[in-house]
Amino acid sequence: MSEGTMASWTARELAARVCAGALKAVEVARFFIARVERLNPGLNAIVQFDARLVLEEAEAVDRRLADGEALPMAGVPFTVKDNLWVGGRRVSQGSRLFDGFVAPRDGWAVARLRSHGAVMLGITNCSEFACKGVSSNLLYGATRHPMDPSLTPGGSSGGAASALAASLGLLALGTDAGGSTRRPAAHCGLVGLKPSAGLIPHPWGFPEPNYGLSVIGALARNVADCAWLYDHLLAYDAGDPAAVPIAVALQAGHALAMPFPASLRIAWSPRLGCDFAVDEDVLQTLQQRVDALRAAGWKIDDADPAWPAEAREYPLLALQQAGLHALYGHRLADARDRIDPDLVAQIDAGAAITPGDVAQALRLRERIGASLLRFFERFDLLLCPTAPVTAWPIDQLGPAVIGGSPSGPRGHAAFTPLFNYCGMPACSVPAGLVRGLPVGLQIVGPRFEDARVLRCAAQVEASQTHCALGRSPRSSCTSEIQ
Known part of the structure; x- marks a missing residue:
């Protein structure tokens, strides 16, 4: 099989071939092992990799299939961020303090994917404790962008994004406490989903610095694979105090095939009502995407959420x-x-933070959530930038300038954390190239409307694909609303 063939398949296509017996999970494993061995040294995206264990896991999947077990994700290689447990493996949160730590069991999401027949390919780099917007640390060093090794893929799930964009695996697990899945996805041309809080269980693992804000993030190379991954992780586990036992169907996959309703009320907020700085060419590219959707019949108003005055760059x-x-x-x-x-x-x-400071921050979180709830009484979806910049030099914590003005250390991350505070679903979908580098459009919906968010993302993805084929933005640059 040629080098590019299997790497270009969707995760769903590969699983279907393995389940049908047209391909062995071991063959898949050998192919992706070879890619990791060839490409990862230049990226430093996967920091724990053992080809022998990958082959053993794939062999076990083939045996399970031969025994008649139903494995919907059979043979699909996935990676795991270094702050999620993988049983029996070194997992460190990118920290020298945990250099010798061996996870006692799989994290919930890791165990779920393995139970469905997916194969764990490797553990990906992240910033220390997943608390920085680039993926570098003292233990493993810096991860490089797959399109330009002089740039960062962002963070903290930058290793996951860099590996996936280089087809080192077909799916990736990350975490997202303030945009750590969505921003690297935007910088690397991927789809990155922060689901509604409580929908993907995370009942054990490392203690979470961003308690109550962080969720498992899903990364894929297309929206349908991302929805497929989300659907297989969607569950209730009473061991997770954030889990929500909802009795209605929240799966996204079936919704992608349905016509996109023309009645949806959509808002476009280029600066999110906070006057966040954005590079002009990034904003222009995103505006062109929104205008193309409008030309195809989407009802999109210019509107900003009315946040509390304190809701600015990383307010919590x-x-x-x-x-x-x-x-x-x-x-x-x-x-x-x-x-x-x-x-x-x-x-x-x-x-230096007092108990009173923490109490005030928690109260502000409630007010931020209430503001967005009021906004979603008027609108069904919100569109805004995922990140205001493209990827920046690997030796910088963040870009020095955004939108022509000096940037603070978290200016590049301003557009994502507000939605963690609200617990609402947000997805970054590729929206074009700026100076040869990807940018992402962020789609946000009310809590538990993850399927609606992914359905919209699929339509944006289709419009971007059509534009890439050189069709007129006004005539056929997007899927028509049915």
Whole structure:
């Protein structure tokens, strides 16, 4: 089989071939092992990889199929972010403090994919404790962008995004506490979903600095695969205090095949009502995508959520800093030099945060959520940028300038965290190239309307595909609303 053939298949296509007996899971494993061995050294995206274990897992999948077991994801190679447990493997959260830690069991999402026959290909790099917007750390170094090794893929799920964009696997698990899945997806031309809080269980694993904000993130190369991954992870587990036992169908896959309703009320908010800085060419590309959708018949109004005055760039960062200090502040006395200096600064900042500060942040979170709920009384979906910039140089924490003005350290991340605070679904879908690099359009919906969000993302993806074929934006650059 040629080098590019299997790498170009969708995850669903590959699973169908393995389930039908046209292909062995072991053949798939050998193909992707060869890709990892050839391409990963230049990316540093996968930081824990054992070809022998991958082959053993694939052989077990072939035996299970031969025994008559139904395995809907048979043979599909996936990667796991380094802050999620993989049983019996070294998992470190990108931290020297956990260099020798061996996970006692699979994380819930990892176990679920393996139970469906997917094969764990490797563990991907992330920033230390998944609390930085690039994927570099003192333990493994920096992950490089698959289109330009001088650039970062972003973070904190940058290893997952870089590996997937290079076809080192066909699906990826990340986490998202403030955009850590969506922004790397946007920078690497992928689909990245932050699901509604509580829909994908995460009942055990590392203690979470962003308690109550972080969720399992789903990464794929197309919307249908992302919806397929989401559907297989959607569940209720009473062990997860955030889990929601809802008795209605929330699956997304079946919704993608249905006509997109022309009655949906959609809002386009280019600066999210917060006057966030955006590079002009990024904004122009996203505006062209929105205008093309309007030309195809979509009802899209220019409208901004009416946030509280304090809801600006990362307004609840104090919760992350306080959480980091609570978990790791005691290690500064004996291991300060073993922690990323950027994380040391966050932990130190957390020491100064009072209980009153935390209470105020939690109250602000409630007000932010209430503001967006009121917005969704008027609209069914919200469109906005995923990130205001393209990928930037790998040695920088963030771009120095955004929209022609000096940028703060989190200006590149401003468009994503508000939706974590609200617990609502948000998906980044590729929306074009700027200076040869991908940008993403973020689609947000009311809580538990993940299927609606993914359905819209599929339509945006189709419009982008048609535009890439060189068709007129006004005549046939998007799927017509039925």
